Amino acid sequence: MAASSNAEQTQLQDMEEEDAGIEEREMESDEEEEVGMGAENSDDDEDDSSEDEKENEAEIQRLEEQLSINAFDYNCHVDLIKLLKQEGELIRLRKARQKMSELFPLTEEIWLDWLKDEIRLTEEEPNREKVYELFERATKDYICPDIWLEYAQYSIGGMGSPGGIDKVRSIFERAVTAVGLHMTKGQTVWEAYREFENAILSTVQPPPGRIPSREEQELLNTQLERIHTLFRRQLAVPLMDMEATYAEYEEWSEQGVPETVAHQYKKALQEMEKRKSFEESLFVAEPPKLAEYQAYINFELKEGDPARIQITFERALAENCLVPDMWAKYTIYLDRQLKIKDLVLSSHERAVRNCPWTMGLWKSYILALERHGADHQTVSDIFEKALNAGFIQATDYVEIWQADLDYLRRRVDFSKESSKELEELRAAFSRSLDYMKQDVEERFGESGDPSCIIMQIWARIEALHCKNMQKARELWDSIMTKGNAKYANMWLEYYNLERSYGDPVHCRKALHRAVQCTSDYPEHVCEVLLTFERVEGSLEDWDIAVQKTETRLNRINEQRAKAAEKEANLARQEEERVEQRRKTKADKKAQKKVQKGNRAGEKRKADQDDYQNEWNEDSAPKRHRGNGDQNAEEYMETETGLLGRNALPVFKPPPPETKNVQQGAAATAQRQSNDKPELRNDDCSVFISNLAYTLEEPESKLRVLFETCGPIKQIRPVFSNKGNFKGYCYIQFESSVSVPGALKLDRQEVEGRPMFVSPCVDKNKNPDFKVFKYNTSMEKHKIFISGLPFSCTKEQLEEICKSYGTIKEVRLVTYRSGKPKGLAYVEFANETQASQAVLKMDGMEVEGNKISVAISNPPRRNMMDKPGSSRPMSDMMPRQVYGSRGRGRTQLSLLPRSLQRQSAPGNKVENGTANERVQAMASESVSAAGEPKPLSNSDFARMLLNK
Missing domain, CATH: 1.10.10 (Arc Repressor Mutant, subunit A)
Structure with missing residues (x-):
């Protein structure tokens, strides 16, 4: 083994020296090229480059600042x-x-550039640990095959050092574990690993013709087995173009491909075919390919292979690193399925680095740290980072505080009367309340915790675990003072706390306060109090409870009756207004008929006189009636024309409705002339509107209200024909000095309804006068907010918006009754502040309502449809032109409207119902221009008589 190891080291040194010689020759050729190019450069080029360098240096300094x-x-x-x-x-x-x-976290491109530059900078340094540390950092941001491949190739350069070969193998093993399952790029890592092992194999093979020793043969067999194992492992993984790897293995292996390897290869090939469609869709899709990755992940989740699920998630996150939902799904899967500490915690850490504004990721990170036994200081540090992450909603801070308080509560051993952990928990509760009051309210204009959930939890912990009811009662008193005393559920929570851990005295006290303060469900609170006294109270307690509940409920019922009466009055007034409009419309229609009838009668009388004159001139026979010296010739007009002298006259009296309309119009004109003031001075007058129709004695009530503005000359309320007050009036002062003071009373409530006070202007003399005082064009310095809760006040909205710029005006939009519409306009000092407010506030939640924010661009008011407006001629429909006599009665169409619909062309009906024939005739009566022609009476009669 020692001999073979020495031979291996010698061979590696030879390879390194050869590589070094090649690099030296390349550097020499590069230097020669640079010298040649430097000789050709001109002075002008040098000046241009110096100017560019100065500009770049200035830009670098600006970016650094x-x-x-x-x-x-x-x-x-x-x-x-x-x-x-x-x-x-x-x-x-x-x-x-x-x-x-x-x-x-840095992208793959930034890391690769950095790593290559660092490799060049550390070429002459004796140790390579700095570059190794940088590679380790790079592999933690995202799972990138190219970075792992660069890492392994760089480690090959140091395999000549002690333990260098083992380090290279270790990095390659980590690389194939991390990215070896990558369907498209994993194959390159496997092939690089095999090439490295083949290079090692060439160093341990004996020269041709020499018989290897026993130790050399064992080393050779071990290296061959490594390569066989790599082939078998790679062929068991579904990868693109894995057929080429199988063919290479067949060629390389002297004994052929084992049966087990072929079986695993076929199985992996089937798995690759299943995923091929997903890979192809990713290849053709445009970035960020979120939908395609989501479909791929869902498929892998059904397959259930944890390694493949992990690599698919990692590939998706490398291209969608700023999508919080994708990180949340990945971390939830790791928390519930894999539960590997290093993998889980590193994924949570990467999630909050990529999406620090997402509270849910920080909350999951804190839970994961506790779940895997992280030390207390680490959890505290992560929580402090979460507080500084800059969440976009006030409620996010409440939830992250709850997560930290839950963690601290689970650390406390409540069997001990006092402990360091308990004091830390109480300090955290106190700090959270201060943080909500100071930091969150100043930034968002709201506490984020209107129901005081944090204080409720603290009170329950003090009562349940610490047996400290005094502290719990103090906390509940503080909760009630924050606007929660009107809610029945809050009092019942307090009552249940006292019932479980307190005493009957405090239970009774809490219920008595609840009866007096609750406004949403008082009956329920009263019922709970009576039930409590039935179980625990004395007769005296029962009597007191009955008296209090009856008094409270009577007051509530009175308030509800008044509110119902008010609503009924409003509904009745609305019905009266509708009826009045309907009646006015009918009166106008009747007046038009009367006027039309009068014109027709005058025309008919003129025609008859002309005819009589012609008859007298022709010496026609005459009929005597009455005295013989008074002859009156009478010719009667009937529905069929003029009859002879023996015909009876036809007398048609005016219809009764016409007579009534005429009388009513005359009476109305007379009343209006009587009500009209003798003198009108608009400069000294104001117009009052939006008053209640049910207002009794409006003149006296308005006189009391407006006498503070100056001496009043006349108050003229306007009444309908039936004598009902119409909700508006005119007030004329003795001097115009009183008018500005009266205008200041605009929107003041009169019997619960806002009164509108406006200048009195004769619009006939001032047609350009506009009551609407707000702009109707785009206002880039003003934002429009919709979806606000009806309880939102002007001050609350100003607090929400003031963090985005200087506010000049806040206007809440209301109905005429003064009730809010949930809309508002906020005017900022400039356009930039308004744009920032739109970006930050759009989609924000205000008291549970999700609001919409946009630049103010109100629609044009349709002023052109009002009487007296000057509508452009291009917008008007052309009037129908008739003859000199107008449209006569015989020109009216007798065809019902329901039968005047056009049918499809070409639908000709020979035999059918009357309706079918009408439709067929209507389809035929189309002009050459494509316009439908109305059917005449003769057409309609011919259609009906056609059998």
Whole structure:
């Protein structure tokens, strides 16, 4: 063995010397080329290169200054590394890469460039440990076959040192374990491993013609067996192009391929065929190939091979490293299935490095550390890193604190009255409350824990484990003062705590307070109190409980009755408004009929007079009626035309509805003329609207409200025809000085309804006057927020938004009744702040509601449809043009609307129902221009009479 080992070392030294000679010759040729090229360069080229160097140096300094301000600028790191590499500043380049790797995991390309540069820098150094350490760091960020291959090839250069061959084999073994199952790139690692072993085989083979010794033969057989084993292991793994490997093994093996190896190869070939479609879809897909990888992972999960599941996850994460859901699925699989400590913890560590903003990954990491017995300091350090990760929601901080508090609670031995762990737990609870109050509320404008879950858990721990009810009661009192006293479930939680660990006195006290404070489910709280007194209380306690519950419920019922009455009034008012609109529409329609009838009567009378004149001129016979000297010729018009002298006259009185409409219109005009003020002075007047229809004595109530603004000359409320108040009025002051004070009362509530106060303007004289005072075009410095909870106030929204810039105005959008719509506009000082707010706030949760945020771009108000507006002629439909007499009665279509639909062309019906014939005729009545022609009355009659 010693002789063979010496021979092996001698052969390796010869190989290294030969490689060194080749490198020296290549370096000499490179130097000659550089000298020749340097002689040809001109002075102009040197000047240009010096200018470029100065510009690059200035850019390098700028990037370094920017990183000193914001070290987490990923793109800035990448740009700096590219410039330093271009300038050949390898020492500064090493420092830049080091800083970047401390903050971010590096991609495969960055690592390979770094490793190659470090290999060149350490060629003359006696030890290679620095490069080995760098390779170890590179293999931990992502599973990359190219990095492992480079690592193994670099280790071959040091196999001449003691233990060098064993180190190379160890690295190759780790490489095939890590990436040997990679369907497309794993084969290169296997082949490199076999080439290395074949090189070793050439060193132990005896020269031709010499019989090897016993030790040399044993060494030769051992090396041959290593190569056989590598072939068998590789052929048992499903890889692309594995057929070529099998053919190579057949050619290399003198005894042929063993039956067991052939069987394993066929089985692996079948597995490769199953996965071939997934590999092909990955090959043609565009990055990041998330859907294709997800389908591949689902397939491997069904197959159930842990090694293949792991390599598929690793391949997906190398291209989708910023997808938190993919990391979460991978870590959950490792936690529940493999449970290998080093693999699990390293995966969790890589997950939070890639997606530090995801709270769930940090929470899983802390649980994994505890699960695998990590020391307390390590868990604490990871928790502190999580707090500084910069989560995007306030609730994320509550959850991460809960995870840490759960971990600390499980460390405490509560059998001891006091311990270091218990004090640490209480200190952590106290710190978490301070953190929520100071850091989280200042950043997000909300606590993130409105139900005080952390304090509830602390109170239960004090009551259950520490038997300290006094501390638990103090905590619950603090919970109730944070806006939770109105919720029945919070009081019942407190009651259950007292019931389990307290005493009846405090139980009764808690329930009495609950009866007085609860507003959401008071009946339930009252029932619990009465049930408690039935079981535990005396007669006096029962009487007190009954009295308190009855008083409380009566007050609640009164409030609910008032609210129901208010809602009923609003509904009735809405019905009255609908009915009034319907009636007004009917009145207008009737007036139009009357006017049309009057015009038709005048026209008919004029025609009749003309006809009579013509008849008299022709000396037609006359009919005498009454006195003989008063002759009146009467010719009656019927539905079929003019009749003779013996025909009876036809008298048609006006319809009663026309008479009523005329009378109503006259009465309305008379009332309006009576109600009209004698003098109108808009400069001294204001218009009041949005008042309740049920407002009693509006004049006296408004006088009391507006007398503070100045002397009032007249208050004119507007009433309907039935005498009902219409919800608006005019107020005229004696002086225009009083108007600004009156306008300040805008939106003040009158009997629970906001009153609108606006200037009194005659729009006939001022057509350009616009009541709508907000912009309707894009406002880049203003954001629009939707999905807000109805309980959100202006102050709360301002607290949420102020961390993103200087706020100039916050406006909540409400209905006319004053109820919020869940919409708001927030105006910032400039466009940049508004854009930042959109990026950070869109999708944020506010009191459980997910809000949407966008740059303000309100739609145009449809002012053109209102009376008096000037609609552009291009937007108007052309009016139908009729003859000089207008549209007569005989031009009305008698065809029902339901039968006027067009049918498909070519559907001609010879024999069929009336409806079918109508549709056929309608399909035929199409003009050459493709426009449908209406059916005439004659067409309709012909269709009906056609059997």
